[in-house]
Amino acid sequence: MCGVVGVFCRDENLTSRLAFFSLYSLQHRGQESAGIAVFGDYIHIHKGMGLVSEVFDEKKLNEMRGNIAVGHVRYSTTGESRIENAQPLLVKTKSGALAIAHNGNLVNYQSLREELENGGAVFITDSDTEVIAKLISKQLLNGDVVSALKSVSQMLSGSYTLVMAINDTLIGYRDPLGFKPLIVGEGDFGYVIASESCAIDAVGARVLRDVEPGEAVVIREGEMEFVRVERSDRKALCVFEYIYFARPDSIIDGISVYDVRQKIGRILARESPVEADMVSPVPDSGTTSAIGFSKESGIEYLEALIKNRYVGRTFILPNQSVRELSVKIKMNAVKSNVDGKRVVLIDDSIVRGTTSRKIVDMVRNAGAKEVHFRVGSPPIISPCYFGIDMSTREELIASSKSVEEIREEINADSLAYLSLDGLVEAVGMKKEDLCLACLTADYPVDVSEAAGCRRC
Ligand code: SF4
Structure with a gap:
């Protein structure tokens, strides 16, 4: 990264x-x-x-x-x-x-x-x-x-x-x-x-x-x-550039990152609909997909969480202790928006699950009646060896837990991930031209040397 x-x-x-x-x-x-x-x-x-x-x-x-x-x-x-x-x-x-x-x-x-x-x-x-x-x-x-x-x-x-x-x-x-x-x-x-x-x-x-x-x-x-x-x-463009990593105003290989994220939200709403009063992003990377989800479902887009823009993104802070601390200082719930409501939260991905749990609790503690979690990518089941730091296999919550177990762990009323086909459709590129390895464990090159090396 x-x-x-x-x-x-x-x-x-x-x-x-x-x-x-x-x-x-x-x-x-x-x-x-x-x-x-x-x-x-x-x-x-x-x-x-x-x-x-x-x-x-x-x-x-x-x-x-x-x-x-x-x-x-x-x-x-x-x-x-x-x-x-x-x-x-x-x-x-x-x-x-x-x-x-x-x-x-x-x-x-x-x-x-x-x-x-x-x-x-x-x-x-x-x-x-x-x-x-x-x-x-x-x-x-x-x-x-x-x-x-x-x-x-x-x-x-x-x-x-x-x-x-x-x-x-x-x-x-x-x-x-x-x-x-x-x-x-x-x-x-x-x-x-x-x-x-x-x-x-x-x-x-x-x-x-x-x-x-x-x-x-x-x-x-x-x-x-x-x-x-x-x-x-073949090609192997990292699909996470579109899901999370790149800026939404960037265009990568002729495809607008913003458009992909919005389509992700729309497809997610079609694949995993839910009865709710409002849809909110987990800021900032869930924002564009939440807009898409809201447009497709007709559920009002309203912010449940406000981010402190002067704190770095938790996903790319280098060690766990800093990450833990930064969740608390990086965002806060908007009580007046969520009180008594059924809230759908949209995030781009779940890596370890620890951040998601804190966010769900934060929205519940602010008065939400129900908290439904929708994820703009399929479960991350395998590590990345190509430069995206998303931790080792043991730390990836979806590598060992089912969707229902993860739902329980993050304390959500319901949880659904985008399907792999839905993701490929949102990007609009041929499947063979994308790297999807952390979602499928099917690596585009031999990674055995890196997989055996804790330093890489
Ligand atoms: S393994 Fe995942 S994060 Fe790594 S390059 Fe491939 S798609 Fe991107």
């Missing part, structure tokens, strides 16, 4: 600012650390723990001059939460300094690292991004960055959307299965590459197109070209 950006800007004084604003709009993709590298007369790199606005200030951005920038916001999946793992990662290669920002997770990280270490390589981080950087750096001895990518792409397994800069070249690359999104925009200033289209909108650029799985976008001396690096028989 990370966000990446790349900027080519003809005005060297603007580049760092454009990267900053793009990253700022991707803050939802990672709140643990932020970093930007700017390639000018020399390479300026600045990284820090915390939010984009905490890591960068006016003075820092003014100092960072150059025409190319690579930026990253991070939530740790592989690798601990510490500054050494913040990105972009800068490595010196024989062909020049290489800055690399990575969204995703390799599933063969351990064996690749061991192989490199056996060959004498020394690592300064414990992130899989350094493995990718080392492999590219080795392949750069035999050719340019695109041919290096071609060789390295065949060695990597898992999810890896990359934005890189070397010398005068900016490159974006999406792994052959296209697990994570990547999109390109053009503005008067030049080009921007980003995880989501909202980051292109944020700098006043217009969307050109998505980078396709296995494709690279290469920007050199102001000229842009798309290069096919690898082909794959």
